[in-house]
Amino acid sequence: MKSREKKQVTRVNTLLHGGDYNPDQWLNRPDILADDLKLMKLAHTNTYSIGIFAWSALEPEEGVYTFDWLDTIFETIHQNGGTIILATPSGARPAWLSQKYPEVLRTNELRLKHLQGARHNHCFSSPVYREKTQHINRLLAERYGNHPALLMWHVSNEYSGECHCDLCQVAFKEWLKETYNNDLAALNEAWWGPFWSHTFNSWSQIQSPSPIGEDAVHGMNLDWRRFITDQTINFYQNELVPLRELTPTIPVTTNFMADTDDLIPYQGLDYGKFAKHVDVITWDGYPAWHNDRESTADLAMKVGFIDDLYRSLKQQPFLLLESTPSAVSWHEVNKAKRPQMHLLSSMQMIAHGSDSIMYFQWRKSRGSSEKFHGAVVDHDNSPENRVFKDVAEVGKILESLSAIAGTTRPADVAILYDWENNWALNDAQGYGAKTKNYTQTVQEHYRTFWEKDIPVDVIMKDQDFSSYKLVVIPMLYLLSLETLSRLKEFVAHGGTVVSTYLTGIVDEHDLAHLGGWPKDLQDIFGINVVETDTLYPSDYNKVRYGEKEYELKEYASIVEVKQAEIKGEYLEDFYAHTPAITSHSFEKGKSYFIGGRLERSFHSDFYGEIIKELRLTPVLSVRHEKGVSVQARQSETEDTIFVMNFSEETQVVYFDQPVWDRLNEVELVGEVMLEKYAVKVVTVPLEDNSQ
Known part of the structure; x- marks a missing residue:
């Protein structure tokens, strides 16, 4: 066996806590913005994703820019001790752009052109959209690239979907020519063209899969999905040009997803390929805790799987870029997290390799589709409600665990x-x-x-x-x-x-x-x-x-x-x-x-x-029953071990050697009671933790 090589890690020097902040929704309410700064301190938050859907606030008319509000936000957050993950705004277009340049609108598999609206419905092949997004990104990089509050670039948001317009048909054919070295015979062989007389004798005959055309050539379907991934990455790389040029030392990311109904990795893009083009893996995690389909432990296992997948993509810590401190607004049933679940679910993310707990959203929107989506700050604007207190508790604990940022753990x-x-x-x-x-x-x-x-x-x-x-x-x-x-x-x-x-x-x-x-x-x-x-x-x-x-x-x-x-x-x-x-x-x-x-x-x-x-062993021997999970992160001097109860009853766990309880500052050994949804974070010096 080869020894495991040390991986190059893009380090975050502390654990991030914060989330999506949308001051552009509150520009006419300076009192709200002032309250935000006070509440950020009380919530023990330190990092905010800003500008994700702010294009119309940044460029309300073509060529007319209003950056003054963002200037103020940068300064006030910096003075407040916070850092900013600045987003490029390509995830949602302003209406003027669609009206003047209809080529930016997507066409679906039925060859119907989308209307302006919603989000993530733009054509990745459109030269106009590529030019416009790159231009606004360049302005952002020029203006904020050297600001001390800028921590990272958040490029677009949750890339997804596909377009079947004429521009994308041309791009697909060009992708195929490159993939098959301009050899149409090789493509016909790979797609098994003679079946149902589907042999092509001209590249111009090829169209993307469609239920009103061809969707039963499996080689074509597979290549189309590969093309969608490559075309999305290509669009993302187009966005990166001014960011890499003007801010080469600022890391870039874009947020990956999971399909939440059964909590599996998002299937619209090959994240294994996409991961090679980001500096840090980030994902948006929204498990349906307390659902009636599965036990809490079953769901926790799936969360652990996705965490380990996204951590393994680059063999380094990832960031949880979105989560909810309570409920969401788009599950079939939007159930609130029960007491202790927010801390437990947050610690699970950290245990499996996250260097952050970030939320969507910082403050609940007043209107539209996400006005009831969970947030740190509710419509009551109060730090006294249960959810805000849960967030503040997590923030305090993350501050005490900041030394584990950048650490991971070996696996056999x-x-x-x-x-x-x-x-x-x-x-x-x-x-x-x-x-x-x-x-x-x-x-x-x-x-x-x-x-x-x-x-x-x-x-x-x-x-x-x-x-x-x-x-x-x-x-x-x-x-x-x-x-x-x-x-x-x-x-x-x-x-x-x-x-x-x-x-x-x-x-x-x-x-x-x-x-x-x-x-x-x-x-x-x-x-x-x-x-x-x-x-x-x-x-x-x-x-x-x-x-x-x-x-x-x-x-x-x-x-x-x-x-x-x-x-x-x-x-x-x-x-x-x-x-x-x-x-x-x-x-x-x-x-x-x-x-x-x-x-x-x-x-x-x-x-x-x-x-x-194979003599495979846990990092620390902790005896327990099903429903308890023990995960670890390893620094050069110690293991930090998370003992988590994902069951609805008190569990007894046994520590075979003394450990230090980081949250309560006491030594533990032998039998320890772990209440429903409780977590213990313990440390063991490496020299004392031989198996």
């Missing part, structure tokens, strides 16, 4: 996640239409490590595998020969890999691998996957593994053993008593294959054995 376990794989698998017209659930499946493989307090990196397919002891690749349906070669090298040099059903089915163009399961996979796992069975919800099967039987649902790989050891077998159907779970020693390493989708208890038992075999 990596779980591979791939946006392109999810796009391709969801597009596949086979298996179960509603049961593929790639991201949810990856989260289930992550769960056991989270529950057992084992640090995990959630990595991309092009990241280095060599420093990990274990790499888990669930459902890697889309598998290129390049990725496969790197996995084979990882195992050959002593690594352990776990894979599952629906892995290695298609290549990077979404073309099926010919000749059966790829030979390198057969070598690594010592098996050949010859068939995949898809089950109805009413179908019944089980797998015997060790001394236990586990329920099988939805998918089962029918496996032919070549050299592998059979660890488990199916018990029902025509493949009864055939291999379901296998292991295989390949050169210096080892592989495991899980043939079917099995119940949660199987993962706990299976990965529990691997954890013992």
Whole structure:
């Protein structure tokens, strides 16, 4: 194994606390703006994202600029001891721009032109919009680039969506020509053109996917999604030109998202690719705490997964750029955080690698769609309500923990996640239409490590595998020969890999691998996957593994053993008593294959054995029951460990060695009571924390 190289980290020298501040909504209320400065002190906040949707306040008419209000805000926040994350305003256009230059409006997949309104509805290919956004960005950089309050650039906001206008059709064709080296025959091969007579003999014949045209060519659909990511990045890079030129030492970011209904990473863009173009990963986290679909611990596991994914994208701390101190306004049910949940959920973010707790929004808007969205300052303008006090408590604690800013933690376990794989698998017209659930499946493989307090990196397919002891690749349906070669090298040099059903089915163009399961996979796992069975919800099967039987649902790989050891077998159907779970020693390493989708208890038992075999250990041994999570950050001198109760009852935890309770300034050892939603933050010197 290679030793883990030290990563270059873009450091924030303290933990940030604050959020989206919209003084442009209150320019006619100087009393409100004055109150803000007082309340910022009381809330223990220090950083504010400003200007995100302020274009019409900065340029109310074309070429007419009103920066005086922003000048004042910069000065007053600076004098108040705060710093500013300054946004470029491209996320929402002023009406005059759409009226004069209608080419900036998006066209949807039905080829209908959007109207002015809402936000994030502009064409990324539009030369006019690129020129206008770059110009306003240059003015901002010239005016505020040297201001001591400027901490970071917040470029646009939550990039998303796609455009199918004529400009984007031209851009798509140019992207394809570059991707396929101007070789139309290569494109036809990659898209399997002869199917349904879809061979192109001119680039001009190609149009973006549409339900009123072509949307069943899977290679085209995959390339279109790749183009959307690249075109969005290209637009973002156009915004960066004056920022990099005039403020080369100021870091830049743009905020990533998560789909909140089931809390999975946003799927509209490949953030693995986008991450290479930002200095700091930031994301907007809005878990639906206290929902009636899942336990608090189940939701906390998903939050941990996304945190670990976004931290792993650059192997450095991330920033939580938006969250809510209470409720939001756009869930189906907008439930308030219960007492203690705001502190607990904030500490979870810090524990998994965030260097900030930032909110949308600082002050509730008086009107429009977000007037009831949670905020630090409510319509009552009072520091005495419960939510404001919760925020102030978090602020005080973040001040006491500021030394951990910039720290992270090493991991011996990596779980591979791939946006392109999810796009391709969801597009596949086979298996179960509603049961593929790639991201949810990856989260289930992550769960056991989270529950057992084992640090995990959630990595991309092009990241280095060599420093990990274990790499888990669930459902890697889309598998290129390049990725496969790197996995084979990882195992050959002593690594352990776990894979599952629906892995290695298609290549990077979404073309099926010919000749059966790829030979390198057969070598690594010592098996050949010859068939995949898809089950109805009413179908019944089980797998015997060790001394236990586990329920099988939805998918089962029918496996032919070549050299592998059979660890488990199916018990029902025509493949009864055939291999379901296998292991295989390949050169210096080892592989495991899980043939079917099995119940949660199987993962706990299976990965529990691997954890013992590979001697994977938590940063600190804390004995506890399910519902408690223990996560750590490591500096050069000590571990800071977060012991968090994500259950609705008091839990007993046991510290096997003395630790220092940072929040209460006392030593803890042995049995400690952890109340509902409570958190302990403890430290241990590194030399005292050997496992």
